[in-house]
Amino acid sequence: MAEMIAGPRGPKPRRAFSTPNIVLYGTLIVVAAYYALPLYVMIVTSLKTMPEIRLGNVFSPPVEITFEPWVKAWSSACTGINCDGLSRGFWNSVWILIPSVILSIAISSVNGYALANWKYRGSEFFFAVLMIGAFIPYQVMLYPIVLVLKNIGDFLSIFSLAMGMGKVQVYGTLSGLVIVHTIFGMPILTLLFRNYFSALPEELFKAARVDGAGFWGIFFKIMLPMALPIFVVAMILQVTGIWNDFLFGVIYTKPEIYPMTVQLNNIVNSVQGVKEYNVNMAATLLTGLVPLTIYFISGKLFVRGIAAGAVKG
Amino acid sequence: MQHSISVRDLTLKFGAQAVLKTLNLDVAEGEFIVLLGPSGCGKSTLLNCLAGLLDITDGQIWIKGQNVTWAEPSERGIGMVFQSYALYPQMTVRGNLSFGLKNARMPKDEIDKRVARAAEILQIQPLLDRKPGALSGGQRQRVAIGRALVRDVDVFLFDEPLSNLDAKLRSELRVEIKRLHSRLNNTMVYVTHDQIEALTLADRIAVMRGGIIQQLDAPQTIYNRPANLFVAGFIGSPSMNFLHGRTVDGGRTYRIGEVSLDLAGYDGGAVMERDKAILGLRPEHLTIQDHAEPGRTIPAVVEIDEPMGADSLVWLKAGEAQMSVRVPVEDRLEKGRAVHLQVDMTKASIFDAVSEQRV
Numbered sequence: 074m075a076e077m078i079a080g081p082r083g084p085k086p087r088r089a090f091s092t093p094n095i096v097l098y099g100t101l102i103v104v105a106a107y108y109a110l111p112l113y114v115m116i117v118t119s120l121k122t123m124p125e126i127r128l129g130n131v132f133s134p135p136v137e138i139t140f141e142p143w144v145k146a147w148s149s150a151c152t153g154i155n156c157d158g159l160s161r162g163f164w165n166s167v168w169i170l171i172p173s174v175i176l177s178i179a180i181s182s183v184n185g186y187a188l189a190n191w192k193y194r195g196s197e198f199f200f201a202v203l204m205i206g207a208f209i210p211y212q213v214m215l216y217p218i219v220l221v222l223k224n225i226g227d228f229l230s231i232f233s234l235a236m237g238m239g240k241v242q243v244y245g246t247l248s249g250l251v252i253v254h255t256i257f258g259m260p261i262l263t264l265l266f267r268n269y270f271s272a273l274p275e276e277l278f279k280a281a282r283v284d285g286a287g288f289w290g291i292f293f294k295i296m297l298p299m300a301l302p303i304f305v306v307a308m309i310l311q312v313t314g315i316w317n318d319f320l321f322g323v324i325y326t327k328p329e330i331y332p333m334t335v336q337l338n339n340i341v342n343s344v345q346g347v348k349e350y351n352v353n354m355a356a357t358l359l360t361g362l363v364p365l366t367i368y369f370i371s372g373k374l375f376v377r378g379i380a381a382g383a384v385k386g
Numbered sequence: 387m388q389h390s391i392s393v394r395d396l397t398l399k400f401g402a403q404a405v406l407k408t409l410n411l412d413v414a415e416g417e418f419i420v421l422l423g424p425s426g427c428g429k430s431t432l433l434n435c436l437a438g439l440l441d442i443t444d445g446q447i448w449i450k451g452q453n454v455t456w457a458e459p460s461e462r463g464i465g466m467v468f469q470s471y472a473l474y475p476q477m478t479v480r481g482n483l484s485f486g487l488k489n490a491r492m493p494k495d496e497i498d499k500r501v502a503r504a505a506e507i508l509q510i511q512p513l514l515d516r517k518p519g520a521l522s523g524g525q526r527q528r529v530a531i532g533r534a535l536v537r538d539v540d541v542f543l544f545d546e547p548l549s550n551l552d553a554k555l556r557s558e559l560r561v562e563i564k565r566l567h568s569r570l571n572n573t574m575v576y577v578t579h580d581q582i583e584a585l586t587l588a589d590r591i592a593v594m595r596g597g598i599i600q601q602l603d604a605p606q607t608i609y610n611r612p613a614n615l616f617v618a619g620f621i622g623s624p625s626m627n628f629l630h631g632r633t634v635d636g637g638r639t640y641r642i643g644e645v646s647l648d649l650a651g652y653d654g655g656a657v658m659e660r661d662k663a664i665l666g667l668r669p670e671h672l673t674i675q676d677h678a679e680p681g682r683t684i685p686a687v688v689e690i691d692e693p694m695g696a697d698s699l700v701w702l703k704a705g706e707a708q709m710s711v712r713v714p715v716e717d718r719l720e721k722g723r724a725v726h727l728q729v730d731m732t733k734a735s736i737f738d739a740v741s742e743q744r745v
Contacts (some may be wrong), residue, residue, distance in 0.1 A: 276545075279459075280472040281474070282460065283459045283465070285486050286485070
């Protein structure tokens with residue numbers, strides 16, 4: 074009997090080099106190489122000395138590895154008058170990033186919550202206006218915002234001068250840039266939060282109201298604890314967006330407080346002396362490190378957050 | 387007598403569409419009212435208005451002699467239980483029960499006392515430190531009831547609390563809610579589309595359609611003397627048989643085709659002569675017999691019989707009309723057999739075909 078029901082045994086046979094496999098993996102390898110090669114060249118070049126670079130073998134690994142270019146890019150590369158490398162720009166970017174991310178997420182999460190749960194007369198209209206704002210090209214608003222920031226500064230100066238303090242500057246300062254980033258993050262983040270909060274069961278909100286929780290009570294005690302995944306998404310969006318920003322950084326700040334991206338540009342494009350390719354490569358890699366780290370750290374959290382939400386319903 | 391809940395000319399409009407139309411409802415102290423109707427009839431909307439979760443367009447709502455038309459939900463002295471339980475997922479059962487009390491800034495020992503009492507009544511003491519995610523559907527709904535219970539309020543509002551549960555659990559919790567009501571004796575307003583729940587739980591049922599209360603009466607009255615054609619058709623499963631005929635002979639005889647039925651013993655108003663009148667007969671108020679009795683029986687032919695365990699449902703064709711009759715399960719009737727249906731006129735309903743009202 075046993076022999077009769079015993080069919081084929083062992084694992085299902087697989088052919089490693091079938092045509093579909095070769096096509097599939099072949100394509101993947103080519104595409105991967107296409108994207109990885111520039112990165113490879115950058116890393117390799119950043120570890121070479123200048124004489125070695127001049128030999129012209131772009132793809133060859135460094136004969137003798139040097140970290141000199143990295144150190145120089147960080148601490149002593151020249152951008153016009155300053156010769157303290159990217160470090161200044163790094164800290165500028167950090168001081169722009171932290172308040173911008175916190176402020177924009179804090180405001181837009183409350184916005185989204187209010188639009189999702191506390192519908193009032195005209196709330197849909199308000200939301201529509203906000204969405205239109207998201208589709209207007211930035212360039213249109215660049216100059217008006219220069220004027221707005223300047224006028225805010227002048228207006229605040231009336232009080233500060235009256236109180237015996239100095240003149241207040243908003244345009245051309247870090248706080249000005251923080252305001253700009255917060256405003257421009259608002260439409261997309263509000264949309265994100267509104268949709269997330271709308272998807273939460275409405276009865277939960279009703280139950281909390283019967284339980285006597287108010288606008289802020291429901292937000293902090295009921296909604297926030299359920300919104301971790303969307304906060305992580307918003308954080309990734311904002312950190313990468315603001316860190317990579319170049320345009321606003323150039324326009325709304327001045328040389329001493331330029332963010333890292335602007336400073337990188339100034340190092341790479343500086344016209345004096347020889348082009349130090351190794352320093353340029355190191356500087357570029359250093360600038361890209363922050364968004365990269367954020368993706369690596371929060372990417373996992375992000376996926377886990379979404380999965381947890383899906384199971385709990 | 388003071389009413390526990392009193393709704394005066396309540397109107398609610400979403401844009402131009404009126405969802406509730408000048409609705410009036412008085413609920414006595416300790417009464418169990420069920421709002422029953424098909425989906426979209428406005429029953430849940432009415433409950434949300436009572437709870438203060440929807441702003442009404444016009445009218446007034448009084449609870450316990452207070453005008454609460456514009457009061458916040460938490461200030462109305464109500465507790466509410468939702469269909470999806472709506473437990474706060476990040477809090478333990480204890481946290482869920484005490485959330486409302488903490489918002490009311492109640493002292494901690496009083497909170498503990500109330501939570502303990504609610505847990506004891508609903509037998510959920512072992513679950514107090516669990517999160518809702520670790521509870522079964524029935525347990526979650528107990529906790530949801532507990533959340534209303536700890537508020538120590540006079541009025542409970544239930545929004546289809548059992549419709550997410552399976553059939554067995556549903557009947558268990560139904561009994562439990564009834565037990566809870568007889569123990570606490572507070573006013574309960576209960577929304578459902580399940581007529582069994584309505585008939586078993588209610589002191590009075592309000593049958594709703596299109597934002598209007600069609601009939602507000604004790605379950606037996608609703609069942610036996612439905613106010614109109616809609617209520618008659620909505621209540622009862624299988625639904626009432628309707629025959630389309632006319633009343634003649636000064637309202638003493640009902641005629642459908644060649645068949646005449648004597649209306650003596652009809653429990654209702656003046657029948658009068660009507661060209662179009664609908665006779666409503668429930669499946670259990672008909673009996674199948676072999677011989678005709680003039681003025682008391684309708685001839686019919688058996689089509690299908692459906693044994694349902696306790697009894698059996700026989701579908702017949704009487705002239706044009708499709709009819710169902712409930713018979714003891716032993717009475718098997720073969721297809722095509724010609725029989726006569728005896729009518730119990732004392733339990734019948736006659737509706738005017740135009741106004742659709744019972745006469």
